[in-house]
Amino acid sequence: MTWNFYETSIVKFNIENYLFIASDNQACEKLYAKHINCYVYMTDRNANKTSVYGTKQFIQKMHIRTYFILDALILGFTILF
Incomplete structure (x- = not known):
């Protein structure tokens, strides 16, 4: 999914700040x-x-994602998830 998103969005629209x-x-x-x-x-x-x-493993993975998103928003970044 990451590679597909990179090719079809980041590269396609020449996004440099990611x-x-x-x-x-x-x-x-x-x-x-x-x-x-x-x-x-x-x-x-x-x-x-x-x-x-x-x-338990699934919930732990989701918590990591939540922590990151909260930290990034507190720092004033825009998140595309």
Whole structure:
């Protein structure tokens, strides 16, 4: 999904002010390899594993997303999620 969004939106509309956020180093490393901006906000040891809706792992992943969004909004950034 990230690569598709990057190609069909970021590149297509020549957007230069963007940053992808990840919860594991492996995801950012894949983006860095393609010269795409990425930042690891918080490392989650289950980030690269499939999680089932409602499970503890799923809820933890959603909390990381919520924390990041709140932090970014407090700092005055605009979020596209």
